[in-house]
Amino acid sequence: MSDLLSKAQKVKAVATELGNKTTQQKDAALRLIAEQLRNNVKDIVEANQLDITNGKEKGFHESLIDRLIVNESRIHDMADALDQLTSLEDPIGEILESWERPNGLKINKVRVPLGVVGMIYEARPNVTVDAASLCLKTGNAVLLRGSSSALHSNKALVDVIHQALQKSDLPPDSVQLVEDTSRETASKLFKMNDYLDVLIPRGGKNLIQTVVEQSTVPVLETGAGNCHLFIDESADPEMAIPIVVNAKTQRPSVCNAIETVLVQKDWANKHLSSLTTALKDLDVELRGDERARNLDESIVPASAQDWETEFLDKILAVKVVESVEEAITHINKYGSKHSEGIVTTDDRHVVQFMNEVDAAALYHNASTRFTDGFEFGFGAEIGISTQKLHARGPMGLPALTSTKYLIYGEGQIK
Amino acid sequence: MSDLLSKAQKVKAVATELGNKTTQQKDAALRLIAEQLRNNVKDIVEANQLDITNGKEKGFHESLIDRLIVNESRIHDMADALDQLTSLEDPIGEILESWERPNGLKINKVRVPLGVVGMIYEARPNVTVDAASLCLKTGNAVLLRGSSSALHSNKALVDVIHQALQKSDLPPDSVQLVEDTSRETASKLFKMNDYLDVLIPRGGKNLIQTVVEQSTVPVLETGAGNCHLFIDESADPEMAIPIVVNAKTQRPSVCNAIETVLVQKDWANKHLSSLTTALKDLDVELRGDERARNLDESIVPASAQDWETEFLDKILAVKVVESVEEAITHINKYGSKHSEGIVTTDDRHVVQFMNEVDAAALYHNASTRFTDGFEFGFGAEIGISTQKLHARGPMGLPALTSTKYLIYGEGQIK
Numbered sequence: 001m002s003d004l005l006s007k008a009q010k011v012k013a014v015a016t017e018l019g020n021k022t023t024q025q026k027d028a029a030l031r032l033i034a035e036q037l038r039n040n041v042k043d044i045v046e047a048n049q050l051d052i053t054n055g056k057e058k059g060f061h062e063s064l065i066d067r068l069i070v071n072e073s074r075i076h077d078m079a080d081a082l083d084q085l086t087s088l089e090d091p092i093g094e095i096l097e098s099w100e101r102p103n104g105l106k107i108n109k110v111r112v113p114l115g116v117v118g119m120i121y122e123a124r125p126n127v128t129v130d131a132a133s134l135c136l137k138t139g140n141a142v143l144l145r146g147s148s149s150a151l152h153s154n155k156a157l158v159d160v161i162h163q164a165l166q167k168s169d170l171p172p173d174s175v176q177l178v179e180d181t182s183r184e185t186a187s188k189l190f191k192m193n194d195y196l197d198v199l200i201p202r203g204g205k206n207l208i209q210t211v212v213e214q215s216t217v218p219v220l221e222t223g224a225g226n227c228h229l230f231i232d233e234s235a236d237p238e239m240a241i242p243i244v245v246n247a248k249t250q251r252p253s254v255c256n257a258i259e260t261v262l263v264q265k266d267w268a269n270k271h272l273s274s275l276t277t278a279l280k281d282l283d284v285e286l287r288g289d290e291r292a293r294n295l296d297e298s299i300v301p302a303s304a305q306d307w308e309t310e311f312l313d314k315i316l317a318v319k320v321v322e323s324v325e326e327a328i329t330h331i332n333k334y335g336s337k338h339s340e341g342i343v344t345t346d347d348r349h350v351v352q353f354m355n356e357v358d359a360a361a362l363y364h365n366a367s368t369r370f371t372d373g374f375e376f377g378f379g380a381e382i383g384i385s386t387q388k389l390h391a392r393g394p395m396g397l398p399a400l401t402s403t404k405y406l407i408y409g410e411g412q413i414k
Numbered sequence: 415m416s417d418l419l420s421k422a423q424k425v426k427a428v429a430t431e432l433g434n435k436t437t438q439q440k441d442a443a444l445r446l447i448a449e450q451l452r453n454n455v456k457d458i459v460e461a462n463q464l465d466i467t468n469g470k471e472k473g474f475h476e477s478l479i480d481r482l483i484v485n486e487s488r489i490h491d492m493a494d495a496l497d498q499l500t501s502l503e504d505p506i507g508e509i510l511e512s513w514e515r516p517n518g519l520k521i522n523k524v525r526v527p528l529g530v531v532g533m534i535y536e537a538r539p540n541v542t543v544d545a546a547s548l549c550l551k552t553g554n555a556v557l558l559r560g561s562s563s564a565l566h567s568n569k570a571l572v573d574v575i576h577q578a579l580q581k582s583d584l585p586p587d588s589v590q591l592v593e594d595t596s597r598e599t600a601s602k603l604f605k606m607n608d609y610l611d612v613l614i615p616r617g618g619k620n621l622i623q624t625v626v627e628q629s630t631v632p633v634l635e636t637g638a639g640n641c642h643l644f645i646d647e648s649a650d651p652e653m654a655i656p657i658v659v660n661a662k663t664q665r666p667s668v669c670n671a672i673e674t675v676l677v678q679k680d681w682a683n684k685h686l687s688s689l690t691t692a693l694k695d696l697d698v699e700l701r702g703d704e705r706a707r708n709l710d711e712s713i714v715p716a717s718a719q720d721w722e723t724e725f726l727d728k729i730l731a732v733k734v735v736e737s738v739e740e741a742i743t744h745i746n747k748y749g750s751k752h753s754e755g756i757v758t759t760d761d762r763h764v765v766q767f768m769n770e771v772d773a774a775a776l777y778h779n780a781s782t783r784f785t786d787g788f789e790f791g792f793g794a795e796i797g798i799s800t801q802k803l804h805a806r807g808p809m810g811l812p813a814l815t816s817t818k819y820l821i822y823g824e825g826q827i828k
Contacts, residue, residue, distance in 0.1 A: 016746065020769050101791060105780060114802050115772065193626075197802045212607075213630050218803045239825040246827035332430065354820050355434050358529060366519060366823025375828070376819070377515055388528050388611050388816035389632045390804040402802035405790070406768050409780025411653040413660035414789070 002185045007176040008195040011116050011141035014171035019113040019139040021170055023090035029168035030133055034082035036164040037129070040156075041072050047156035048125065055123075055149055063253075067124050070153050078129045085137050088379045091398045092139045106408040111401045113139035115197040118189060120145045120211060122203035125153035131202075132161055132175045134382055138400040141174045143196065145189055148181035155179065190215040197402075202383060205310070220390065220399070222383030225255030225338035226310045227368045230262040230327040230353070232344030237271040239365060240343040241278050244316075246367040247341070249282045253312045255384060256339045256361075256371040260307060260317040262327040268295055268320045276318070284314045291320035307334045324349045328356045335359060337386050339368040360386060360393035416599045421590040422609040425530050425555035428585035433527040433553040435584055437504040440551055443582035447547065448496035450578040454570075455486050461570035462539065469537075469563055477667075481538050484567050492543045499551050502793045505812045506553045520822040525815045527553035529611040532603060534559045534625060536617035539567035545616070546575055546589045548796055552814040555588045557610065559603055562595035569593065604629040611816070616797060619724070634804065634813070636797030639669030639752035640724045641782045644676040644741040644767070646758030651685040653779060654757040655692050658730075660781040661755070663696045667726045669798060670753045670775075670785040674721060674731040676741045682709055682734045690732070698728045705734035721748045738763045742770045749773060751800050753782040774800060774807035 037044070048070040055065050097109040117140045119131040128144055135142035146154040158177040165172040178185065190199065193216055200220045201211040208223050229247055231240045247258040263272060272295045276286055280298065287306050288299035299318055306317045307330075321327050324342070331340050341363035342353040350364050361371040371394060373381025378396030385391045391399040451458070462484040469479050511523040531554045533545040542558055549556035560568040572591040579586040592599065604613065607630055614634045615625040622637050643661055645654045661672040677686060686709045690700055694712065701720050702713035713732055720731045721744075735741050738756070745754050755777035756767040764778050775785040785808060787795025792810030799805045805813040 016770050016772065099791065101789070105784060107790060216627050218632070218801055220803070242827055243825065250828055354818075356430050358430065359818070361819040361821060363821045364823060366821055366826040367828050369828040370519060370821065370826070371819075375515070376521060377513065387632055389634070392817050393819045403806050404768075404773070405775040405785075405807045407775060407777045407780055407784065409778060411657065412780040412784070413656055414664055414781055414783040 002180040002182070002188070004178050004180060004185050004188055007178055008143055008192055010173040011143050011176050012195045014173045015113070015115050015141040017171050018136075018141050018174045019092070019115070021139060023092075025169040026090065026137055026139065027086040029136060029165060029170045030082045030086050032164040032168050033129075033133065033161055034079040036160045037075055037079045037082070040160050041075050044070055044075055044153070044156045044160065045072065047152040050152040051125075051150050058149075060149070064123060068150055068153070070125050070157075074126065078126060081130070082133050085133055085380060088137070088397060090137065091401050096403060103412050104410060105412055108406045109403050110406060111398070112404045114400055114402050115140065116195055117142045117400065118145070118192070118196040118199040118217060119143070120186065120189065120199065120201050120207070121147070122207060123147040123149045124202075125150045125157060127202055128154045128157045128177070129161070131200075132158075134380060134397065134400060136170065136174060138397050140400055143176050143178060143189075145178040145181070145186065151179065151181060187214065190217060193217050200383065220383070220385060220395070221387040222385055223255055224310055224336045224386060225257070225384075226260075226308060226334060226336040227256060227258045227339045228260045228262055228327075228331050228335060229258050229341045229343065229368065230321075230324065230331070231264060231267050232324060232342060232346060232349055233264040233266045234345040235267055235343040236345070237274055241271075241275050243341070243343055243365070243367050244275060245278050245282065247369055248279065248284055248316050249314065250367070250369055252314050254369075255310075256368050257312070258316070258341075258368055259309065259311050260319060260334070262319050262321050262330060263292070264324075264327075265291065265320050265322060268292070272296055272320075279316060282314070284316050286316055286318050288318035289320060292318040295320070310336070324352055328353060331357050331359075338384065339363065339371040341366065341368050360384070416594040416596075416602070418592050418594060418599050418602055421592055422557055422606055424587040425557050425590050426609045428587045429527070429529050429555040431585050432550075432555050432588045433506070433529070435553060437506075439583040440504065440553065441500040443550060443579060443584045444496045444500050444547055446578040446582050447543075447575055448493040450574045451489050451493045451496070451543070454574050455489050458484055458489055458567070458570045458574065459486065461566040464566040465539075465564050472563075474563070478537060482564055482567070484539050484571075488540065492540060495544070496547050499547055499794060502551070502811060504551065505815050510817060517826050518824060519826055522820045523817050524820060525812070526818045528814055528816050529554065530609060531556045531814065532559070532606065532610040532613040532631060533557070534600065534603065534613065534615050534621070535561070536621060537561040537563045538616075539564045539571060541616055542568045542571045542591070543575070545614075546572075548794060548811065548814060550584065550588060552811050554814055557590050557592060557603075559592040559595070559600065565593065565595060601628065604631060607631050614797065634797070634799060634809070635801040636799055636809075637669055638724055638750045638800060639671070639798075640674075640722060640748060640750040641670060641672045641753045642674045642676055642741075642745050642749060643672050643755045643757065643782065644735075644738065644745070645678060645681050646738060646756060646760060646763055647678040647680045648759040649681055649757040650759070651688055655685075655689050657755070657757055657779070657781050658689060659692050659696065661783055662693065662698055662730050663728065664781070664783055666728050669724070670782050671726070672730070672755075672782055673723065673725050674733060674748070676733050676735050676744060677706070678738075678741075679705065679734050679736060682706070686710055686734075693730060696728070698730050700730055700732050702732035703734060706732040709734070724750070738766055742767060745771050745773075752798065753777065753785040755780065755782050774798070
């Protein structure tokens with residue numbers, strides 16, 4: 001039998017109480033969770049071993065097994081992240097605006113928790129602790145729904161969280177893990193508007209797409225990044241080439257890595273071969289349009305599909321363009337509105353690029369790899385929003401908050 | 415054949431251009447629309463007559479006919495509202511935050527338009543001009559989908575808008591009206607994630623519910639208000655009674671009117687009859703729980719359904735409660751998270767009410783009727799959000815905006 005409804009009721013029941021806890025109480029609970037994690041390494045690792053063994057039996061890809069692993073060092077990383085979270089400012093209770101109306105009404109706009117956050121994610125047990133801790137810090141109760149392949153690990157981690165919360169001033173029911181990982185239960189989760197204030201998917205494109213399509217609960221969409229760099233005519237190759245190389249190869253599997261480089265034709269005539277040499281030296285496969293291939297025969301032909309693909313691998317599409325206009329048109333057609341960059345010394349092109357490209361983060365003369373809550377200095381990251389409502393780009397703690405208007409009168413009527 | 419896709423393509427095609435127009439250009443266009451409305455009163459009224467005649471033939475309720483009417487005075491009101499809109503601050507381009515990272519990257523967070531706004535609404539032709547003008551002011555292209563019963567009026571109004579935009583610096587395609595008002599077309603509209611950045615329903619509960627359930631495009635939910643006032647033991651009847659009367663009767667058909675009054679038992683023992691007399695004098699039907707009916711026999715029994723009903727009429731549910739705690743529990747169970755009020759002189763109860771009631775606007779000693787963008791001083795209102803993401807409560811122009819991070823470097827790589 002599904003535990004979905006009972007767990008949803010539990011988090012909903014404590015959300016108001018949790019939302020009114022002080023920063024001190026919340027931070028103390030986070031420290032207790034960190035301590036409990038460090039004290040329970042053995043139990044967690046044992047539970048994780050069951051998931052690893054199952055995963056290997058099922059023939060999971062090596063990279064998937066790697067994501068599943070919770071070892072001593074990763075547990076200490078989780079605990080350290082919890083301790084660091086206590087040093088961040090608590091957004092809850094902040095008075096964002098305050099004004100008085102001519103009729104004497106005093107209006108305060110204050111930050112409040114969202115209430116109950118639903119988190120649906122794939123085989124990364126670290127998300128369990130990460131999501132729970134960010135939600136607790138912002139006074140949100142959280143209903144976690146991880147993957148069946150990480151169920152033993154997730155249960156062990158939530159057990160540890162519950163042990164810590166028992167010793168804290170926060171309601172232990174604030175964090176609940178749905179253990180029924182069936183699709184039917186997920187479908188029900190998507191419709192729990194009476195219990196969830198937001199649903200956040202963390203995982204691959206298919207998961208996010210499913211949630212966006214099926215959820216009636218408001219969704220914070222994160223993830224997919226089909227990112228580009230445009231090298232303008234005036235770009236210094238000594239700056240442009242390292243930026244492209246970094247944005248493609250420093251960690252190809254992440255959303256803020258680039259998938260296509262757009263090269264202005266005159267720059268391409270002079271410098272494309274230096275760029276492709278640098279990339280090929282790092283084993284990057286290049287797929288190009290005809291103009292790029294005319295300049296470098298080692299580039300294989302790009303298919304129409306390639307322009308819209310997030311390779312997440314050492315593959316880069318290469319297109320020679322006439323101008324910044326053509327680059328912008330290409331990006332707005334194929335990009336996923338995540339991170340886009342221009343390398344140029346032409347100020348007018350910078351302005352045009354910044355104004356006309358529709359994306360969360362736009363870079364001038366820097367790698368797109370900086371789109372990240374930590375790199376932005378937020379100290380925490382819920383994910384990178386690729387939607388335009390509520391939060392866009394790297395989301396720090398305020399993305400897990402809403403607002404309330406508090407209006408104080410002396411008998412005013414309309 | 416449906417014109418949905420072609421119209422969606424048109425607005426999408428001009429969204430970037432529109433988004434980069436200056437405040438001056440946008441305000442000039444709004445003034446041109448106002449002028450064109452005033453100069454075309456006759457055509458608009460004639461078109462509207464067709465809708466009115468059709469509506470009467472179909473036996474529409476008088477209140478629905480009233481909403482459909484576009485007469486000379488209402489057209490002048492629309493035009494005046496457009497002129498007023500030009501005096502409001504343009505949120506687009508505002509730098510919300512600006513900081514530098516230790517690696518030298520300069521990050522600006524700036525306000526940008528959402529892009530393309532989808533607006534689906536019922537038989538109120540005034541929404542056509544209202545939605546179009548608020549979107550233009552914020553640099554958003556807009557795809558309008560009104561009701562079939564207002565189609566002639568909507569077409570006439572959009573014709574006038576197009577005539578004005580032709581004379582302006584804004585792309586005339588920025589405002590498009592979908593003329594196919596079939597359900598099938600609406601269903602397609604709900605899935606136009608490639609064209610629409612947000613969908614805003616304006617209308618009754620059923621419309622909003624349908625959009626929330628079916629739309630994969632992010633929705634800005636507005637509307638339903640099951641609002642309460644709680645009269646605490648310490649409330650001065652000379653303040654409490656006028657507030658309840660105002661909140662119920664000043665305009666019963668709107669979302670910020672109250673539907674239930676919760677009365678603390680000791681206050682009820684002393685003053686309930688004064689309250690009910692005042693309400694009955696204004697022809698308000700009272701439906702109460704047993705304790706209320708024991709104090710006033712003229713109160714009819716409330717059904718379980720009544721506590722969750724937005725009457726939008728001169729009907730008020732009355733419940734006697736033990737305490738502020740019971741009031742809060744009732745409100746959080748039945749309320750629609752819109753506007754809730756407490757009348758009291760007890761400061762601790764104010765704090766408790768403000769902290770624990772989950773709603774967009776919370777009032778101490780004032781009528782709930784003030785939940786309104788104009789009453790809040792925003793100068794414009796897109797609607798009143800009852801969701802927690804993006805915008806909560808009365809939405810002014812900033813609710814129609816998103817943000818972009820602009821990052822300036824000198825070759826930084828990660």
